Amino acid sequence: MTLDYLDFDYSEDTEGVGVFDAMATVRPPQLAAVQAEIEKVLGWANSVFAGRRGPVEDGGEWDYDLQEMQENAPGEPWHTVTLSISGTEAFCAAFREAFDLPG
Numbered sequence: 001m002t003l004d005y006l007d008f009d010y011s012e013d014t015e016g017v018g019v020f021d022a023m024a025t026v027r028p029p030q031l032a033a034v035q036a037e038i039e040k041v042l043g044w045a046n047s048v049f050a051g052r053r054g055p056v057e058d059g060g061e062w063d064y065d066l067q068e069m070q071e072n073a074p075g076e077p078w079h080t081v082t083l084s085i086s087g088t089e090a091f092c093a094a095f096r097e098a099f100d101l102p103g
Contacts (some may be wrong), residue, residue: 001100003040004033006024006038006041006083008101009021010096015056015057017086017087017088018086018087019086020084020085020086020087021082021083021084022084023080024081025080027079031079031081034079035081038066038083041085042064045064045085045091045095049061049062049091049094056086061091062085063086064085065084066081066082066083067081068080068081
């Protein structure tokens, strides 16, 4: 699946939990497209890893944190959206494959 706005960076903690972080800063006309990509990503995770969402340290396969902020500036405001998705090794491998991310 192709993503136009979300560009994920990957990191891993000492416990082997992987984290994909993405941030997009857009003007109002692009906000719906960013939100659609987020829905695509979370929809994939909820479908492929159904019922397994929760903190990895509590036995979950994956979890996420979504934040949105609006900055008022001259002209149209800027919207910054950050999405962090954490998961097990199996989840991260499937996520990379689904969204064609480097390994």
